[in-house]
Amino acid sequence: MSNIQIAMYKGDGKIGNAVTRYWTRSQYSHCELVIDGVCRSSSFMDGGVRSKVIDLEDGKWELVGIPWGDEKNILQFFDFTKGSGYDWAGIFGSQLLNRRFQNPHRFFCSEWVAAALSLPTPEIHSPQSLLSLCQYLNVKYERDGYARTSSI
Numbered sequence: 001m002s003n004i005q006i007a008m009y010k011g012d013g014k015i016g017n018a019v020t021r022y023w024t025r026s027q028y029s030h031c032e033l034v035i036d037g038v039c040r041s042s043s044f045m046d047g048g049v050r051s052k053v054i055d056l057e058d059g060k061w062e063l064v065g066i067p068w069g070d071e072k073n074i075l076q077f078f079d080f081t082k083g084s085g086y087d088w089a090g091i092f093g094s095q096l097l098n099r100r101f102q103n104p105h106r107f108f109c110s111e112w113v114a115a116a117l118s119l120p121t122p123e124i125h126s127p128q129s130l131l132s133l134c135q136y137l138n139v140k141y142e143r144d145g146y147a148r149t150s151s152i
Helices: 015-024 071-081 089-098 111-114 127-143
Strands: 004-009 029-033 040-042 048-052 061-065
Touching: 004 127, 015 071, 015 127, 029 071, 029 111, 029 127, 048 071, 061 127, 089 127, 111 127
Parallel strands: none
Antiparallel strands: 004 029, 004 061, 029 040, 040 048
């Protein structure tokens, strides 16, 4: 059984959170991967890819288990990308302009989480679209015993 979760931020936050929620038509503005209580993601407030302990019990977060996640791969990806900058160009190019722009050395939150989970085209995901895909894969995993197939 995996101890991996995706944490979805639904708190008010700052102006950037409000803009993200408005643009994506979602209640979520940020996401984190959580392993053993440690959050990992890319955050514009923290300057890019980092790990930190966050109070996920404050009512501002929704947690969803990721039973098909590969902890070893996630932690290796984190070690490889730790300290990478925040991907401002990617956020504008992929999320606002829909150009699938991706800088391999910078990440925004949902892009980093999708890449850490080895999902295809991580740059296309907003927090909401990533959560929807993870929920779909959770159902598929529970039903079929695996997550990734060629039909994704």
